[in-house]
Amino acid sequence: xxxxxxxxxxxxxxxxxxxxxxxxxxxxxxxxxxxxxxxxxxxxxxxxxxxxxxxxxxxxxxxxxxxxxxxxxxxxxxxxxxxxxxxxxxxxxxxxxxxxxxxxxxxxxxxxxxxxxxxxxxxxxxxxxxxxxxxxxxxxxxxxxxxxxxxxxxxxxxxxxxxxxxxxxxxxxxxxxxxxxxxxxxxxxxxxxxxxxxxxxxxxxxxxxxxxxxxxxxxx
Amino acid sequence: xxxxxxxxxxxxxxxxxxxxxxxxxxxxxxxxxxxxxxxxxxxxxxxxxxxxxxxxxxxxxxxxxxxxxxxxxxxxxxxxxxxxxxxxxxxxxxxxxxxxxxxxxxxxxxxxxxxxxxxxxxxxxxxxxxxxxxxxxxxxxxxxxxxxxxxxxxxxxxxxxxxxxxxxxxxxxxxxxxxxxxxxxxxxxxxxxxxxxxxxxxxxxxxxxxxxxxxxxxxxxxxxxxxxxxxxxxxxxxxxxxxxxxxxxxxxxxxxxxxxxxxxxxxxxxxxxxxxxxxxxxxxx
Numbered sequence: 001x002x003x004x005x006x007x008x009x010x011x012x013x014x015x016x017x018x019x020x021x022x023x024x025x026x027x028x029x030x031x032x033x034x035x036x037x038x039x040x041x042x043x044x045x046x047x048x049x050x051x052x053x054x055x056x057x058x059x060x061x062x063x064x065x066x067x068x069x070x071x072x073x074x075x076x077x078x079x080x081x082x083x084x085x086x087x088x089x090x091x092x093x094x095x096x097x098x099x100x101x102x103x104x105x106x107x108x109x110x111x112x113x114x115x116x117x118x119x120x121x122x123x124x125x126x127x128x129x130x131x132x133x134x135x136x137x138x139x140x141x142x143x144x145x146x147x148x149x150x151x152x153x154x155x156x157x158x159x160x161x162x163x164x165x166x167x168x169x170x171x172x173x174x175x176x177x178x179x180x181x182x183x184x185x186x187x188x189x190x191x192x193x194x195x196x197x198x199x200x201x202x203x204x205x206x207x208x209x210x211x212x213x214x215x216x217x218x219x220x
Numbered sequence: 221x222x223x224x225x226x227x228x229x230x231x232x233x234x235x236x237x238x239x240x241x242x243x244x245x246x247x248x249x250x251x252x253x254x255x256x257x258x259x260x261x262x263x264x265x266x267x268x269x270x271x272x273x274x275x276x277x278x279x280x281x282x283x284x285x286x287x288x289x290x291x292x293x294x295x296x297x298x299x300x301x302x303x304x305x306x307x308x309x310x311x312x313x314x315x316x317x318x319x320x321x322x323x324x325x326x327x328x329x330x331x332x333x334x335x336x337x338x339x340x341x342x343x344x345x346x347x348x349x350x351x352x353x354x355x356x357x358x359x360x361x362x363x364x365x366x367x368x369x370x371x372x373x374x375x376x377x378x379x380x381x382x383x384x385x386x387x388x389x390x391x392x393x394x395x396x397x398x399x400x401x402x403x404x405x406x407x408x409x410x411x412x413x414x415x416x417x418x419x420x421x422x423x424x425x426x427x428x429x430x431x432x433x434x435x436x437x438x439x440x441x442x443x444x445x446x447x448x449x450x451x452x453x454x455x456x457x458x459x460x461x462x463x464x465x466x467x468x469x470x471x472x473x474x475x476x477x478x479x480x481x482x483x484x485x486x487x488x489x490x491x492x493x494x495x496x497x498x499x500x501x502x503x504x505x
Contacts, residue, residue, distance in 0.1 A: 084427040116426040123423060148421070155422040157412045158464040165420050188420075195417040195455050 026058075026184045026213035027169060028072050029092040030131045030142040032106060033064030033219070039180065041217025043074075056213075060088075068094035072110075079114065088112045090127070103132040103143075112148065125150060125165075138176035144169045165189050175219070182215035248382075253311025253342030257288060257319075266320030272329055278360035283339050283346035285357045287364075288312055290323045291332035297369030300503065302376045303361070304335040305383025307406075311342030321492055322378075325500055331376075336361050338386070350431035354386040355394055362396050370397055376503055378403040381457060381484070388438035400444040403502060406486050407448070408457045409465035410434045417458065436465030445473040447502040451482025451489065475502060 026043045033039055043058040060074030071091045079086035090110015098104035112125040129146030146167050153161030171184030188194070190208035255275060259267045274289040295301070302322055306315045312335055322333045338357050339346035348354060365375070377399050379387030384407030391399045408414065411425035411433050425432055439446065448466040452459045459478075466476070477498045482489040 079427075082428040114423065114427060116424065118426045118430050119424075121424045121426050123421070125421065150422055152422045155424075156416050157410055158461050160413075160416065160461070161422050162420070192420055193455075194420060195458055 026182060026186070026215050027108075027129070027131065027142070027144050027146070027171065028060050028074060029062050029070050029108070030106060030133050030144065030171070030173065031104065031135055031140055031175075032068055032070040032092050032094050033062060035064045035067050037064045037219055038062070039072075039217050039219050041180070041182075041215050043182075043213060043215040083117050085115045085117065086112065092131070095130075098133075098135060101134075103134050106131045106133070108146070123152060138174050140173040140175055142169075142171050142173070144171070162192060164191065166191060171213075178219050180215075180217040180219060182213070182217070184213045184215075186211050186213060248338065248340055248348040249308045249310065250338065250341035250344075250348060251310030253286075253313045253337065255286070255288075255311075255313065255343065257316055261316055262320040263317070266317065266324050267328075268320055268323045269329060272323075276364070277343075278336075278364055280339065280357045280360040281346075281353075283357075284344060285336055285339065285360050286312070286343045287334060287336035287361055288319060289332070289334045290319055291329050293368060295329075295332045296365060298374075299332055300374045300376060301332040301334065301365065301370055302378055303365070304333065305358070305377065305379040305386050306335055306337075307381035307383060312337050313342065318380075318487070321496065325496060325503075331503075334361065334365070350429075351385075351389060351433060355389055358386045358390055358394075359396060366397055372398045372400050375399065376401045376403065378405065378499075379407065380405040381407065384408055384435055385433050388433060388435040391444065392438040392441035398444075399442070401447075401503065402442065402444060403447045403449065403499065404435075404466060405449045406451070406454055406457050406484055407435055407462055407465070408433075409436060409461040413458070413461045417461075434465075436468040439466065439469040439471075442469060443471045445502075445505065446471060446475070447498070448474070448476040449478075449486060449495075449498065450476070451479045451484070451486050453481045453483045454486075456484040473505065475505075 039062045041060055043060070044056070057077040058074055059077060060072055062070050062072035064070045069091055073087065073089040076086035088110060090108055092106050092108045095105040095107045108129045108131065110127050112127060115122045125148040127146060127148045129144055131142050131144040133140055133142035148165040150161060150163055150165060153163050155161070167186055167188050168190070169184050169186040171182060174181045188209040188211065193207055194209045257273050257275070259270060268290055272291050276287040276289055278285050278287060304315070304318070304322065306312065309315070315335060319333060319335060322331065323329055325331055336357065337344040338348045339353050340348045375397055377387055377390065379402070384404050387402060387404065391402050411429070411431060415423050415425040415427065446466070446469050450459055450462055479486065479490055487495045
């Protein structure tokens with residue numbers, strides 16, 4: 001028998017809550033699609049918990065509505081499995097073309113909507129972000145900054161809410177004809193300490209959480 | 221186009237949620253137990269009279285809850301009994317040292333001591349799922365104590381960490397023997413706080429579970445005496461939110477023992493001597 005304080009490493013309820021954490025999903029579109037082009041994709045995110053990670057599944061569709069603007073919508077399947085409907089939508093707009101080594105810039109705006117199927121509690125989180133990317137042949141490298149805006153921060157108990165929930169990421173995409181593969185490293189919510197009972201959340205300087213995300217998409 | 225896309229995605233999401241299964245059980249870290257309660261596993265100063273170690277079991281709904289009682293059964297009708305609600309570890313095994321410490325407060329078996337495994341912990345059957353199962357398990361143990369003659373004025377309920385989730389509703393009128401002296405050691409505060417600390421957003425816990433608890437609200441409805449013990453560096457049950465919950469208590473007496481830079485392993489950090497001093501002072505108050 002052991003009589004030391006036990007460090008439980010199993011999946012806990014609070015670990016599951018991290019699935020709904022801000023920006024706990026990969027960046028969908030970095031470079032706008034061509035006009036009229038569709039992209040349908042699936043994403044797998046793995047924010048880190050203890051020595052492992054949590055699987056976060058999502059699906060999305062996007063369409064290039066003009067040469068420099070793409071709209072997208074997505075659903076977080078993992079959230080659905082936990083009992084909440086979680087959908088997102090938005091647009092990505094080209095801001096500046098790539099010029100040699102100077103990266104292209106795109107700007108994204110959108111929103112995340114979550115609703116509990118238990119008591120129908122509803123939350124809407126607008127989001128905005130900027131992507132810097134380099135595109136050469138089938139390769140796209142990107143660095144992105146994004147923030148969710150919490151308009152209901154005051155509903156956080158004991159007055160601990162924050163209006164902004166930012167994230168920073170770096171990724172690589174291989175886009176060739178009809179297929180695109182994505183991988184992204186993300187630092188989540190580095191402006192606050194993420195506390196998961198009886199679990200260690202790998203972080204940066206004691207703040208936030210981090211994860212690695214993959215995606216596969218079809219272009220047509 | 222976006223409108224249709226959203227409609228499709230919303231429908232797809234709701235379709236998935238129609239197979240919603242509650243995952244409250246994920247909160248409970250129950251596991252195997254050996255129940256090998258012997259002096260050889262204890263520091264010599266916390267040895268107990270091995271003839272006073274009693275492993276009991278009680279029916280709780282359709283499940284069986286296992287319990288450890290240290291002391292004479294006759295003591296229950298005449299003496300002070302400590303009801304210990306343990307934290308989120310696999311079984312009572314992890315709290316045998318704590319039991320030995322309680323059994324030696326003042327002197328050996330001065331107080332009776334009882335703890336139990338919630339459903340899904342140790343040998344207790346079934347699965348803890350939330351407020352209802354926690355309340356039923358607690359009541360099964362209290363029914364035994366009531367039958368043995370325990371009364372409110374001689375009962376100390378000591379809730380550690382997860383145990384606070386059972387103690388909260390019990391203190392607010394959910395105990396067949398009304399609680400008059402309650403110790404909250406490193407308690408959580410609310411299910412929403414756990415959700416919000418984890419997600420960094422204003423999300424309610426109902427997004428992932430139907431298990432809703434609010435220990436502050438429970439304590440607001442508790443008239444008895446309260447001792448709160450906590451470390452300021454606790455990352456499992458954050459100090460600030462626990463404080464907000466504990467301070468909602470407006471009962472007959474409140475005292476706190478707060479330790480700077482101490483985490484969730486409070487008793488190990490402050491040492492048995494200091495821990496015993498604080499607990500005894502409260503019991504004798």
